[in-house]
Amino acid sequence: MTEITANISELNRKAQRKRNFQYSLFGRLLRNPGGIIGGTIILIFVIIGLFSDQLMPFDPIKNYPKERLQSPSLQHPAGTDEMGRDVYSRLMKGASNSMAIAFTSVAFAGIVGTILGAIAGYTGGAFDNLIMRLMDLIFSFPTMLLALAIATALGTGFLNTVIAISIVYLPIFSRTARSTVLQIREFEYVDAARCIGAKDARILFRHILPNALAPLIVQVSLGFSWAILTESSLSYLGLGTQPPNPSWGSMLSQARVMMELAPWLVIGPGLTIMLAVLGFNLLGDAVRDLMDPRLRSKGL
Amino acid sequence: MEFQIPDLALKNKFYPHSTRIMHFKNKILPQHYEKDFNAKIYTQKTPDNDSDTARHLDRHLPDHAHDPGDTISAMIGTQYQLTEAQAESLRAYYGLDKPLVTQYFNWIGNALQGNFGYSVRTGQPVMREIISRFPLTMEITILSIILGTLIGVAIGVLAAIYRGSFFDAIIRIFAMIGLATPSFWLGTMIIYVLSVHFKIMLNAGNYVSFSADPIGNLKQVISPVICMAFSFSASVMRTTRSSLLEEINKEYAQTARSKGNKERRVIFGHTLRNALIPVITLVGYQVGYLFGGVVIIEQVFALPGLGRLLLNGISQRDYALVQGSIVFIASIFVLVNLITDIAYGFADPRIRYD
Numbered sequence: 001m002t003e004i005t006a007n008i009s010e011l012n013r014k015a016q017r018k019r020n021f022q023y024s025l026f027g028r029l030l031r032n033p034g035g036i037i038g039g040t041i042i043l044i045f046v047i048i049g050l051f052s053d054q055l056m057p058f059d060p061i062k063n064y065p066k067e068r069l070q071s072p073s074l075q076h077p078a079g080t081d082e083m084g085r086d087v088y089s090r091l092m093k094g095a096s097n098s099m100a101i102a103f104t105s106v107a108f109a110g111i112v113g114t115i116l117g118a119i120a121g122y123t124g125g126a127f128d129n130l131i132m133r134l135m136d137l138i139f140s141f142p143t144m145l146l147a148l149a150i151a152t153a154l155g156t157g158f159l160n161t162v163i164a165i166s167i168v169y170l171p172i173f174s175r176t177a178r179s180t181v182l183q184i185r186e187f188e189y190v191d192a193a194r195c196i197g198a199k200d201a202r203i204l205f206r207h208i209l210p211n212a213l214a215p216l217i218v219q220v221s222l223g224f225s226w227a228i229l230t231e232s233s234l235s236y237l238g239l240g241t242q243p244p245n246p247s248w249g250s251m252l253s254q255a256r257v258m259m260e261l262a263p264w265l266v267i268g269p270g271l272t273i274m275l276a277v278l279g280f281n282l283l284g285d286a287v288r289d290l291m292d293p294r295l296r297s298k299g300l
Numbered sequence: 301m302e303f304q305i306p307d308l309a310l311k312n313k314f315y316p317h318s319t320r321i322m323h324f325k326n327k328i329l330p331q332h333y334e335k336d337f338n339a340k341i342y343t344q345k346t347p348d349n350d351s352d353t354a355r356h357l358d359r360h361l362p363d364h365a366h367d368p369g370d371t372i373s374a375m376i377g378t379q380y381q382l383t384e385a386q387a388e389s390l391r392a393y394y395g396l397d398k399p400l401v402t403q404y405f406n407w408i409g410n411a412l413q414g415n416f417g418y419s420v421r422t423g424q425p426v427m428r429e430i431i432s433r434f435p436l437t438m439e440i441t442i443l444s445i446i447l448g449t450l451i452g453v454a455i456g457v458l459a460a461i462y463r464g465s466f467f468d469a470i471i472r473i474f475a476m477i478g479l480a481t482p483s484f485w486l487g488t489m490i491i492y493v494l495s496v497h498f499k500i501m502l503n504a505g506n507y508v509s510f511s512a513d514p515i516g517n518l519k520q521v522i523s524p525v526i527c528m529a530f531s532f533s534a535s536v537m538r539t540t541r542s543s544l545l546e547e548i549n550k551e552y553a554q555t556a557r558s559k560g561n562k563e564r565r566v567i568f569g570h571t572l573r574n575a576l577i578p579v580i581t582l583v584g585y586q587v588g589y590l591f592g593g594v595v596i597i598e599q600v601f602a603l604p605g606l607g608r609l610l611l612n613g614i615s616q617r618d619y620a621l622v623q624g625s626i627v628f629i630a631s632i633f634v635l636v637n638l639i640t641d642i643a644y645g646f647a648d649p650r651i652r653y654d
Contacts, residue, residue: 140630140633140634140637141588141626141629141630141633142588142589142591142592142629142630142633143588143589143592144589144592144593144595144596145588145591145592145595145626145629145630148592148595148610148614149622149626152614152622225480229482232482233482233484233596236484236596236599237596237599237611238615239614252484252485252488256488256600259488259491259492259496260492260495260496263492263496266485266488266489266492267489269485270482270485270488270489273482273485274477274480274481274482274485275480277479277480277481277482278476278477278479278480281476281479281480282476
């Protein structure tokens with residue numbers, strides 16, 4: 001008898017666990033078609049980016065003059081470029097580059113922007129004014145143009161591109177964090193925490209911020225696609241990743257000259273950018289629908 | 301050919317450029333070169349055309365050539381072949397050796413009086429360059445806003461009317477693709493398909509202005525406008541669709557329906573106007589995005605607009621030009637945002653500004 005009850009409770013626990021999973025964020029994401037498709041695309045890109053060195057069939061930088069401008073074949077699924085380099089391998093290396101820049105810049109903008117916005121919203125007063133006017137200043141430039149200007153001022157290279165992209169994205173995070181913190185700091189549990197003698201830093205980072213994360217995660221997931229587009233635009237204009245390191249944008253701009261001769265050089269990188277942005281957009285929309293029902297887009 | 305220029309006038313940072321060039325050629329260069337200046341230019345070695353071009357160049361460039369650098373360091377290693385000492389004296393001459401703060405306030409003081417300085421490369425006042433390039437950029441932006449809004453709203457309304465149907469699904473997939481397509485790639489593909497497959501060269505030849513040849517101008521402008529309008533109409537469509545879907549389920553729409561109005565009248569007579577308020581917001585705030593996008597699109601189609609001016613300025617390190625164009629575009633952007641806020645008041649009488 002005890003064995004049976006034990007079994008039943010074990011079954012209940014399993015059913016409960018399954019239900020918990022189904023209602024969890026991840027479980028709901030898995031039942032959202034956009035989330036599934038977007039998540040799969042991004043997962044593939046991330047895996048390729050992480051293991052690009054092992055997955056690449058050819059060296060993306062070394063020249064093979066004998067094999068130049070070959071159209072797509074089994075050996076070179078995306079053809080070869082004017083220096084005989086395998087475009088498929090270069091796209092993989094470019095994925096690693098793009099993903100690294102996108103993740104680093106969104107993480108940087110997210111962390112710095114959230115902390116600045118949260119402190120501004122919590123303390124208020126002069127600091128709040130200073131930070132928010134600074135953010136207004138950044139916001140008063142067209143985004144692409146500001147990224148361009150910062151990249152120009154700082155110069156090219158991985159870190160500079162990351163800084164350019166994240167500065168442009170800073171105001172979005174700080175504004176989101178500030179507005180949420182402004183709402184939450186009026187709640188009673190914040191007063192309660194203050195009554196038992198918690199210091200400001202503890203209240204802000206232990207009690208307020210964890211409850212303000214939902215809209216920020218939404219912004220993070222929406223920010224990736226923009227970061228990828230910006231990086232490829234900067235590289236297209238010659239201000240992002242520098243040759244001979246492959247980047248989707250710079251591959252496109254180099255291939256323009258040979259468009260008539262070798263259209264695959266233009267089509268490959270373009271489709272790759274499109275696919276990556278599409279994946280992040282789908283995932284971002286799905287995360288937004290789940291995390292923040294108020295912002296929910298009807299359909300799509 | 302000896303020009304006598306008073307030294308005092310040369311200290312002035314904004315002395316006309318032609319005089320500066322003359323001074324550079326006649327006074328500064330002879331001090332530094334024993335040999336003929338022209339001989340220096342033509343005996344410059346070009347690097348071998350091998351795979352190691354980048355590394356090859358590296359060895360010959362001073363260390364700071366990898367920094368963004370100033371105009372003077374852009375001259376090092378190019379036709380002028382300046383030594384460090386010569387570069388230093390040139391920097392002193394152009395006022396580039398002063399502290400950045402001093403340079404900045406010099407610039408801002410002049411900018412406030414409408415003087416953005418002179419382009420180092422062309423010698424023209426920056427403001428004149430900007431004004432001459434601006435109409436094209438404005439034309440592309442405005443045309444793509446109009447085209448994108450018209451298409452986006454029309455398709456968005458259709459998608460909302462036939463919600464849940466196959467047509468709706470197709471439209472939504474196209475919108476997702478439209479949002480994900482980089483405009484510079486779309487532009488490249490348009491050029492490729494038109495020129496290679498249909499033998500139409502819309503953007504060949506020199507740019508003609510609208511006043512000189514309206515048809516020829518529109519021919520050159522149409523493909524960039526389509527590029528910009530493509531992703532723009534996708535976001536307009538999404539906003540139109542979702543806000544119209546929200547509006548047609550509200551009570552006043554139900555009331556209109558229960559009074560016997562046809563669905564068409566409910567949508568076009570009652571709900572569409574309310575549903576367009578978020579679209580106005582979107583259009584207003586996307587203008588800045590489009591402005592940024594035009595910079596790239598002009599590069600793709602080789603159109604001499606503001607963006608190309610800016611990018612050329614960047615690659616030539618013509619900082620007066622770059623600063624001037626960026627400040628100019630940002631001012632336009634802020635102005636457009638202001639206009640958007642005012643336009644709300646007309647679209648939605650509930651919004652009042654005190």
